Amino acid sequence: MDLLKERICRDGIVKDDHVLRVDSFLNHQVDVTLLSEIGKELRRRFDGEGINKILTIEASGIGIACIVAQSFDDCPVVFAKKNKTANIDDSFYSTRIESFTHGRVYDVMLSKEYLNPEDRVLIVDDFLANGCALMGLTEIIEEAGATFVGAGIVIEKGFQPGGDNLRAKGYRVESLAIIDKMDPVNGITFRE
């Protein structure tokens, strides 16, 4: 998605060869016009797949998911919550996720009410790096008996194994920008 790649090159800040800041338009300040374009592109890629639920994880995925849902006939969004206390009763699905960004492990929870066998689910998130968040969400979808249609990711760090591991398992992962390498001097190389 050229519009996105141009935006990343213009406004993204490569802090080092693993950290890209896109705070100015994606996950602190948010450009909702860009999110609408992201929604249209994901609809184009997943058209005809019968997606009727968008799943994401708090916090920065929520805004993206809500606007993407508008391109999928205003279908419901559900966001998994990060739980600090782990006092999860049996009305919740839960899974443990290791965050690359925050360098820690946390539990995420999702009420059983909001994911059902008739759901055809698109997972949406801002970043895909080691894939732990995405794997955790697919486990919840499976436990609910719902169908995981695929993942729509804004930025994939192609030099980390998450995306390739998920594709090797047969999952459909559509990343709108895949970064193969980056550093502060030479900038960003996108995958063709």
Add this chain to the structure above:
Amino acid sequence: MDLLKERICRDGIVKDDHVLRVDSFLNHQVDVTLLSEIGKELRRRFDGEGINKILTIEASGIGIACIVAQSFDDCPVVFAKKNKTANIDDSFYSTRIESFTHGRVYDVMLSKEYLNPEDRVLIVDDFLANGCALMGLTEIIEEAGATFVGAGIVIEKGFQPGGDNLRAKGYRVESLAIIDKMDPVNGITFRE
């Protein structure tokens, strides 16, 4: 806003006289069609105010803010982040907020880059109860030299002091549904 009040009555769950669950359409599963209507209503109420930035706080405010921004000419959204570590450098505004929902105190932070003197800010959030989150955000707006135009709240717990305290200070607070009292037996009484 009748559509919202009807939805609260239909799908909200009054757990006790202080806790209302709206998980099925507002802050766990999200109805994006309802959010669009909320955006239109807030635009109607704040039309002509020159709002050019929407400010909220993670997590459940983010989706609401992003869709509300579409009714304000796709203006940028900024969300304050809840910080666990409090290692905030001088490139961030920060404030301490006491959460009614979570029963704890946390620091929130907002990059100085994304709030400026030319900003005319609408704060958007799902709930207003004791008003601490809102007060914290107004302090950040003031520190940035920006203009706090008002707050657009989905549900105000009118039996808690936040909304009335803020209005007594001269702030404009537009809550789309104000609950004056509620309990599991008699249900919800909205303010006229």
